[in-house]
Amino acid sequence: MNTSTIEHAVAAWSRYTVESSTDPALPAALRAELRRTAGLDPLEADPVPGLLATLVAKDEDQVVGWAVLVDEAPVATVHWTLAEREADQLANGFPLFLGLTDQELALLATLVDAAANLARDRDRTALLWSSTDDEIDYQLAQALGATEHRELSRRWLIPSLQFWQPPADIPTARTRCSTVAPTSDELQRYAELHTASTTHPHTPEDIRLDLAALDPDLRADLRTGTGEVLAQLNVVCDGVKAVIARVHHHGAFPLELAALISHAVRELRQRHPELLLVELTETRDRVLWQALVALGLRVSARRVAYRLPLRAFP
Numbered sequence: 001m002n003t004s005t006i007e008h009a010v011a012a013w014s015r016y017t018v019e020s021s022t023d024p025a026l027p028a029a030l031r032a033e034l035r036r037t038a039g040l041d042p043l044e045a046d047p048v049p050g051l052l053a054t055l056v057a058k059d060e061d062q063v064v065g066w067a068v069l070v071d072e073a074p075v076a077t078v079h080w081t082l083a084e085r086e087a088d089q090l091a092n093g094f095p096l097f098l099g100l101t102d103q104e105l106a107l108l109a110t111l112v113d114a115a116a117n118l119a120r121d122r123d124r125t126a127l128l129w130s131s132t133d134d135e136i137d138y139q140l141a142q143a144l145g146a147t148e149h150r151e152l153s154r155r156w157l158i159p160s161l162q163f164w165q166p167p168a169d170i171p172t173a174r175t176r177c178s179t180v181a182p183t184s185d186e187l188q189r190y191a192e193l194h195t196a197s198t199t200h201p202h203t204p205e206d207i208r209l210d211l212a213a214l215d216p217d218l219r220a221d222l223r224t225g226t227g228e229v230l231a232q233l234n235v236v237c238d239g240v241k242a243v244i245a246r247v248h249h250h251g252a253f254p255l256e257l258a259a260l261i262s263h264a265v266r267e268l269r270q271r272h273p274e275l276l277l278v279e280l281t282e283t284r285d286r287v288l289w290q291a292l293v294a295l296g297l298r299v300s301a302r303r304v305a306y307r308l309p310l311r312a313f314p
Helices: 003-015 026-037 083-092 102-121 134-144 184-198 204-214 254-271 286-294
Strands: 017-021 051-059 062-072 075-082 126-129 147-158 175-178 218-223 229-238 241-244 277-282 298-309
Touching (some): 017 102, 062 102, 184 229, 218 254, 254 277, 277 286
Antiparallel strands (some): 147 298, 229 241
């Protein structure tokens, strides 16, 4: 975005009014009303831990967005919702537009500027944010003068799937692919793996419910000679794109993970010739990162947390 566009957007901030509230029930109420507007039933929501305030932006009397300011002393974190964009997401399952229009940037900058002022009044040293849209984060950072704080995740891509071949030095491993529901033994072994990889207890029933909700088109796992599961992944196909959901692993080497992903991709290509690309998100996972590099995959996008200093000196 060029400087003139930013200046045009920032000049429009005065169009919106922002109201602040410390009511712990307000974020859930705003979300419920948005779901009703989209024709969906409200969902129960827990209170936001560490809530400092909810800032609601209005255009005349209409709520057009809000931001939730969360205390993470000595800094604060802001999470925002743009009402019209979120309504599109709820109605269609995906955002209709990437990036921000000038009007949306003005609205979001108004909210985040108000959140920054409130956090500064609470003696916080910086305001942090990240969303699920890299372009939005970047545009807002440019407008407000924020800098990259840390990388949260990378999105990796296999384009031109029909022609992709794994490097010749990827070894073979005990990998299996399946399209049928897992057996009770597999659910037990997956639960043990997920417990080890996340350090949170998982039961076979938890895994069954997760798989039922995800409804994968393919699942694949990596095993030892005794049947212990070292890694497991699920793949969901959507049109010409396949998305590899989180790769759970514990005790697997990078080249073993590379072999697992390679096997899953070969299986996808055979079962779904319509696919053109495969996408996978890696969240600061060094072993998985090494596996993806070994496969020759490339990073297509990065999710970054941004930092807006609120004091001249920390």
